[in-house]
Amino acid sequence: MSRRVAVIGAGLAGLAAADELARAGAEVEVIEARDRVGGRTWSRELKNGAVIEMGAEFILAGNSAVRELAAALGLGLWDKGMRYGDREPRGGIGATAEGLAGAVRAADRALAELEGRRSVRELLDSLEIDDGAREAILARAEISSASSADEIPAGDLAGLAHIDTEPAPSVAGGNQGLALGLATRLGDAVRLGDPAAMIEWGTGGVRVETGSGHGSVADACVLAVPARVINRIDFAPQLPAGKHDALARVGYGHAAKLFVPLHEPAPIGAVMNVPERYWCWTASGPGDSAMPVVSCFAGSPAALERLEVVHGPGAWLNSLAALRPDLALDPGDAALSTWDDDQWIGAAYSISPEHGLAAALAEPVGPLAFAGEHIGGTFNGLMEGAIRSGRAAASAVAGILSRG
Numbered sequence: 001m002s003r004r005v006a007v008i009g010a011g012l013a014g015l016a017a018a019d020e021l022a023r024a025g026a027e028v029e030v031i032e033a034r035d036r037v038g039g040r041t042w043s044r045e046l047k048n049g050a051v052i053e054m055g056a057e058f059i060l061a062g063n064s065a066v067r068e069l070a071a072a073l074g075l076g077l078w079d080k081g082m083r084y085g086d087r088e089p090r091g092g093i094g095a096t097a098e099g100l101a102g103a104v105r106a107a108d109r110a111l112a113e114l115e116g117r118r119s120v121r122e123l124l125d126s127l128e129i130d131d132g133a134r135e136a137i138l139a140r141a142e143i144s145s146a147s148s149a150d151e152i153p154a155g156d157l158a159g160l161a162h163i164d165t166e167p168a169p170s171v172a173g174g175n176q177g178l179a180l181g182l183a184t185r186l187g188d189a190v191r192l193g194d195p196a197a198m199i200e201w202g203t204g205g206v207r208v209e210t211g212s213g214h215g216s217v218a219d220a221c222v223l224a225v226p227a228r229v230i231n232r233i234d235f236a237p238q239l240p241a242g243k244h245d246a247l248a249r250v251g252y253g254h255a256a257k258l259f260v261p262l263h264e265p266a267p268i269g270a271v272m273n274v275p276e277r278y279w280c281w282t283a284s285g286p287g288d289s290a291m292p293v294v295s296c297f298a299g300s301p302a303a304l305e306r307l308e309v310v311h312g313p314g315a316w317l318n319s320l321a322a323l324r325p326d327l328a329l330d331p332g333d334a335a336l337s338t339w340d341d342d343q344w345i346g347a348a349y350s351i352s353p354e355h356g357l358a359a360a361l362a363e364p365v366g367p368l369a370f371a372g373e374h375i376g377g378t379f380n381g382l383m384e385g386a387i388r389s390g391r392a393a394a395s396a397v398a399g400i401l402s403r404g
C-alpha cells in the first residue's frame, strides 16, 4: 500500500489506525489539535512521584487489545492491588455485604434473560432486592457510565459497571505510554498543536487544511476525533445526512477525577460514596508498593454539580476528608481533572450505543473512514474500543484504496 493517508486525531484510535496503515506501507500523516498525543489517555506525575491518570486508568477484564498493545510496545502492567469492580459502599444507605451479593446475583440472572433495551433503573426497579443494595448498584452504574441510571442501558451492569474482583491493571508508568510508544514508531508523521479545520473530499481523495493553514493531500482519511467535536471541522461537501444523524445520536457521559497526595502510606483499597456518586481508591505502583496518592472519580452530571467541580476541588476535598478520615491528605498539591471544559471533547466518554449505531458510525463515506471509542461497539467508552476501532478503520482504508 504506497498511498497517502491523513489521520485526524492522535488519541489511541487515531494512533492505532496510523500504526496499522504505516506498517502496511502507507505514507501517513497524523494531525492532532493538542500539543501532546494520547487525547483522553493522559498520564502525569505529582510532585511526590505518584503517577496519576487524568483520563483512562483501568484495563478491564477481557480488554485484550490494550494488553497486547502494551506487550508489543515493551510496556509492563501495574496490578494496582485494589479491584476496579469491588468498592466498599458508604454513605448511610444500609447496604450489607450479603444484601449486595444477593442483589448482584439477581441482576446477573435478569441480565441473562434480558430482551431489548431497558435502562439500569428499570431493570433494578423490577428486582426484589435490598433497598441499600439497589442504591449501591445504582450508584456504581451512574458513576462508571458517567450518566443518569435512566439513560444507561441495563447491559452496562455486565460491562463497565460489573461488580466483581477481576484484576484491572494499568500500564506501568502510565497508560499514555501506549500513545507515546505508537507515536515514537510513527516519528515525524505526527503533527501536534494544529487542528484539522477543513476537509474537502471526493472520488479523487481528500485535502485537509489545518487551523494554521497547513494543507495536505491524501488518497484517504481516518477521522479519529470524538463525535461531539467532529462538527468543528468544515466538510466540503458536507457529510451525508445519515452519517450526520448517527454522529448526533452518540450520547456522552460526564465525569471528573481528583487526586490528593498522601503524607503517609495508606492500605490499598476502594471506597464508594453512594449518595455523592464518586469512588476513591489507593493503589500500588512499581514493585507493588503503595502509591502516595488517593484517586477519586465522580460520574454523572448530578455528581459533578453536587461536588461543584466547576468551582475547583474545594467541595470535593471536604467530602473526601469526611469520607476518608483514615487518610493523611495533602490537599495543597491536589490535582483536579475535568473534561466537560475540554474543547476537544467536552464530555468524558460515550454512553453504550443503541443497536446498529456503531455500524452506522463505522461505515466509510467515500475516501473517509471513522474511528474512536464511540465506534468501539461492546468496548465503547474504553481504551479497548478506541484501539479496536482504529484498527477496523485501517482495514476500511485498505478497502477504500483498493477501490480507488
Ligand SMILES: Cc1cc2nc3c(=O)[nH]c(=O)nc-3n(C[C@H](O)[C@H](O)[C@H](O)COP(=O)(O)OP(=O)(O)OC[C@H]3O[C@@H](n4cnc5c(N)ncnc54)[C@H](O)[C@@H]3O)c2cc1C
Binding pocket: 008, 009, 010, 011, 012, 013, 014, 031, 032, 033, 034, 037, 038, 039, 040, 041, 054, 055, 056, 057, 058, 059, 060, 194, 195, 196, 197, 224, 225, 226, 229, 232, 233, 255, 256, 257, 339, 344, 345, 347, 348, 349, 371, 372, 373, 374, 380, 381, 382, 383, 384, 386
Ligand atoms: C475521566 C475519564 C476516565 C476514563 N477511564 C477509563 C478507564 O478506566 N479505562 C478505559 O479503558 N477507558 C477510560 N476512559 C476512556 C478512554 O480515555 C477513551 O475511551 C479513549 O482514550 C478514547 O480514545 P479516542 O482516540 O477514541 O479519543 P481521544 O482520546 O479523545 O482522541 C481524539 C483526539 O482527537 C483530537 N482532536 C479533536 N478534534 C480534532 C481536530 N479537529 N483536529 C485534530 N485533532 C483533533 C483530540 O485532541 C484527541 O487527542 C476514561 C475517560 C475519561 C475522560
